[in-house]
Structures are given as structure tokens and as C-alpha cells.
Amino acid sequence: MSDPIVTAIIMIIVGQVCLSVPLLLMRGVKTVMNLPLAFFLLANGILALNSLVKSLFPDWYVIYTAVSFPMLFVLGPSLWFYVEGLTSDKPWKLHIKQLRHYWLLCPALLISVMILFLPIEIHTAIFIEEGDVKDPLSIVLVLSILVMLLLWLVQCTFTLFRIFHRLAAYRQQLKNVFSNNENKELKWMNWFVFIAASTWLFSLVIVFSSNLFESYIFNIRVEAALSLLLIWSLAHFGLLQKPGLIEHDVEVINKEMQSDVKGNNEGNNEENNTSNNKDGKVASQAKKYQRSALGEEQANRIADKINAIMQEDKLYLDANLSLQKLASRVAISPNYISQTLNETLSMNFFDFVNQWRIKAAKAKIIANEDTVLKIALEVGFNARSSFYKAFKQETGKTPSEFRKHDSRK
Structure with a gap:
């Protein structure tokens, strides 16, 4: 049976995601920067269901693990694109070239296909009982997953570093454009990045500790609470926040400037x-x-x-x-x-x-x-x-x- 507290937290997370994602997708028709935020929240919502699906819907857990694993590699790029759009000085657009940021999705999808075709007993041994596996293919799969998790950690670290650098440049840019910067400095983003880093680190430590030491170093309730705080804060502020540097219609300003000059x-x-x-x-x-x-x-x-x-x-x-x-x-x-x-x-x-x-x-x-x-x-x-x-x-x-x-x- 799953922890009732963890189950309650997961249900709140799912409710928040179900409310926020459709709104962001509708807004994304006009303001594209809302789309990566919707992807980020959706991926978090799917990942949060892990313990719930494992305990309440075991027959579906094979499909769930195959679907949820690639979601990890949606998080970093999607968060970066949202911050990039939020701090841009012109309407942000999604280009084909930007898809290269999701390059880890390709090997993750291959691993997902391998998971789908695993015999049920091997899948149970790896993902539910977390026991030792001796089959060569299973060993390759487990090692591949661990390598991908390490790559994911590198990607997340790099993404958070880029976000901090981007926010610093953005705040300096504000001072070159506006005389009052209240509600534009994205101070809430500092706390969000800290929560995101803590949540991802906790999740990774829990995975490795359960596989290497057969025990959890951190309480899984802490991970669930951090996930809730992460999703709630980004959903709340993301639905309210507008790009700080886009205050006017650029083409109109340019025409006015040309006539004035x-x-x-x-x-x-x-x-x-x-x-x-x-x-x-x-x-x-x-x-x-x-x-x-x-x-x-x-x-x-x-x-x-x-x-x-x-x-x-x-x-x-x-x-x-x-x-x-x-x-x-x-x-x-x-x-x-x-x-x-x-x-x-x-x-x-x-x-x-x-x-x-x-x-x-x-x-x-x-x-x-x-x-x-x-x-x-x-x-x-x-x-x-x-x-x-x-x-x-x-x-x-x-x-x-x-x-x-x-x-x-």
C-alpha cells in the first residue's frame, strides 16, 4: 500500500497540472513561451504518479515506466525555453533548431522501447522489487538507465547554471530600459530554481540509494512535498507572469522613432x-x-x-x-x-x-x-x-x- 500522505500530495499535484496545462496550451496559441511551461508541468505531473501507479495500478506499471522515463529529459530544456521566453526582449518563438536541446530524448526513447518488451518478471525485479538481475540484456538496461540518469543530472546542472546567468543579464537589462522594475525582476524565480535543484537532487539520491544500498536515504514524503512546491510555484507564478521587457509593440515604436528622427x-x-x-x-x-x-x-x-x-x-x-x-x-x-x-x-x-x-x-x-x-x-x-x-x-x-x-x- 502507498503512503496516504504521499498519495494525497500526488493527487494535489495531478489536480494542479490538470488545471494549469490546458490554460497554458490555450495561451500558447498566441504566446508561444507558454508551451514549454506546459510541457514542463505535464512532465512533472507524469513523473509524480510513480508511487501511485506502482501501488494502485500494478498492471499498468510497465507502460507507465516506459512513458515516464523520457519525461525526465523534457524537464531541463522546457524550463530553459520558458525562462528564455520570459526574459526575452521580443516575442519568443520556437524554432526547429531548438529541438537539439532535447537530444537526450532519443536514447531515452530507445530505453523505453526496451522496457516495453521486458518480460514481466524482469520488469518487476528491476522496477518494483529493485533486486539483482543476472540476464545480460537486463544488466545492459540497468546500466543504461543509470548512465542516462547521470547525464540527466549534468543536463539539469547546466540548465540551472544557464538560468542563473540569464536572470542576472535580464535584471541588468531591465535597468537599462525601465525606471521602475517592481514585478519585473522575477525574484520568485530564484526560489523556484532552488526548489527545482533540491527536488531533482532528492529524486536522484532516492533512486541511487534504493538501487545501491537497498534503502532510502531520504524520506520519500520529502520528495513528494518538494515536487508539490515546485509545481505549485511555477504554475501559480507562470500563469501570472508576463515577459518584463516586452512592454510595447516594437513595430509601432520603430515607426514613431523614424518619424521623430x-x-x-x-x-x-x-x-x-x-x-x-x-x-x-x-x-x-x-x-x-x-x-x-x-x-x-x-x-x-x-x-x-x-x-x-x-x-x-x-x-x-x-x-x-x-x-x-x-x-x-x-x-x-x-x-x-x-x-x-x-x-x-x-x-x-x-x-x-x-x-x-x-x-x-x-x-x-x-x-x-x-x-x-x-x-x-x-x-x-x-x-x-x-x-x-x-x-x-x-x-x-x-x-x-x-x-x-x-x-x-
Whole structure:
């Protein structure tokens, strides 16, 4: 008999998967990045059924093991594609070339075919009783499975490493594009990756310990609980989360930029050279700067222009101010503005706007007329926490400390 607690957890997992996957598949018609998330959840749901099928439906366990084994090798690539789509600066698409990431599926499917044609007593010895096998073909099968599990571990480790690297680059990219990054930084993804790594490691240790030591090193309930947390968190946040960098229609922005640049005589050729901005992308700034025609004198003019418009029009008061909005107002390529900020003013767009906001907030804090939260919202911040962090970074003091320090003068 299966553990009732584990059975209850599995049923919750299956329910979550059955609710989430159809929704994601329907959304995937318009937003393709939802498809790999649906595959990831579906594969997890199938894998979670192992102990339930083994105890309640033993006659179906041969087919289940043959179907579930390849699902392991769907997890890593599917999770990577979802994160890639979530952090992309343009609508993500699935290409034939990307299928190479699923290369481990081919040997996994061959092993599945071997499992299907195993005599029932050998299948029972390997997958249920987990006993010793002496048949040469069975030994080859067991060794092949263990090798594939090690390859799966390598694939998962590499995938998680790539995800961490991708998230770090994405968060830096946000600071080059938006002045407020709340609900875009994907902080929940850090916890999810940690849970995923823990779940996969627990599962692998349980498999190897049961085969090599004929006992479980970790309680199988822990694995089930981690699986539930993994699937619930990704299903919950995945259904709510939208790509953080795709805020506008790229083609519309490019047309607006082209018309603005054509009507601007001050920028001469500097705007026309990059008005298309490579389909609105600002992700590969370092590489673009190497080929940029922007000179020092032009960069200084752009710096003066954006500082002047921030001073006169107080654009920083707009909590949703973005690089594209600023570029549209000054009729200069977003890439040129970003390059000017990074190379001439030595800061990203996020810090540039917050510098103006903190400057405006200082006078209000010294006047001591409003609460810190009200001041934060008035100068363009979306949250008290982000205001405190930016204020401390700029002044070395919290708003309260700054107010007390000024009152003593």
C-alpha cells in the first residue's frame, strides 16, 4: 500500500497540472513561451504518479515506466525555453533548431522501447522489487538507465547554471530600459530554481540509494512535498507572469522613432543611423557600442539634452517612464541614449532616473510636510522599499536619517 500522505500530495499535484496545462496550451496559441511551461508541468505531473501507479495500478506499471522515463529529459530544456521566453526582449518563438536541446530524448526513447518488451518478471525485479538481475540484456538496461540518469543530472546542472546567468543579464537589462522594475525582476524565480535543484537532487539520491544500498536515504514524503512546491510555484507564478521587457509593440515604436528622427535637425545623422534600433532591441549594448558611430561631442549633446528635458518637463515623476518613452520625447535613438548614459554619464537608465527622483525627494523630506511613502510616490517610485534602497544608495542615509541630519543644521 502507498503512503496516504504521499498519495494525497500526488493527487494535489495531478489536480494542479490538470488545471494549469490546458490554460497554458490555450495561451500558447498566441504566446508561444507558454508551451514549454506546459510541457514542463505535464512532465512533472507524469513523473509524480510513480508511487501511485506502482501501488494502485500494478498492471499498468510497465507502460507507465516506459512513458515516464523520457519525461525526465523534457524537464531541463522546457524550463530553459520558458525562462528564455520570459526574459526575452521580443516575442519568443520556437524554432526547429531548438529541438537539439532535447537530444537526450532519443536514447531515452530507445530505453523505453526496451522496457516495453521486458518480460514481466524482469520488469518487476528491476522496477518494483529493485533486486539483482543476472540476464545480460537486463544488466545492459540497468546500466543504461543509470548512465542516462547521470547525464540527466549534468543536463539539469547546466540548465540551472544557464538560468542563473540569464536572470542576472535580464535584471541588468531591465535597468537599462525601465525606471521602475517592481514585478519585473522575477525574484520568485530564484526560489523556484532552488526548489527545482533540491527536488531533482532528492529524486536522484532516492533512486541511487534504493538501487545501491537497498534503502532510502531520504524520506520519500520529502520528495513528494518538494515536487508539490515546485509545481505549485511555477504554475501559480507562470500563469501570472508576463515577459518584463516586452512592454510595447516594437513595430509601432520603430515607426514613431523614424518619424521623430526625420523631423529632428539637431541630431544630424546620429539619429538616422540607428532609428530602426534593430527591431527595438537594447539587449546587446556592449557589442553595439563597438560599432556605434556616436562620437564624444554627439554624446555630450545628447547628455545635455536629456538632462535638460528631465529638469524642465520633470519626466522622472512618471512612475512608468521607460527608455523608449524618453527616446520618443527627445527624438533620439534609444540605443544612443543608452550608450550616452553608460559611457558618458557612467550610469544606467534606472540609476539616471532615480537620481533625479532622489534629488526631488530631498527637498520634500527637508520640508518635513509629508510621510516618506507619500513623498516616494510623488517623485515617481512605485514602492516604499525601492525608494529606501535608492535613497540609501544615493545619499548614504535613510530618508529618516537624512531628515534628522538636516534638522540639526
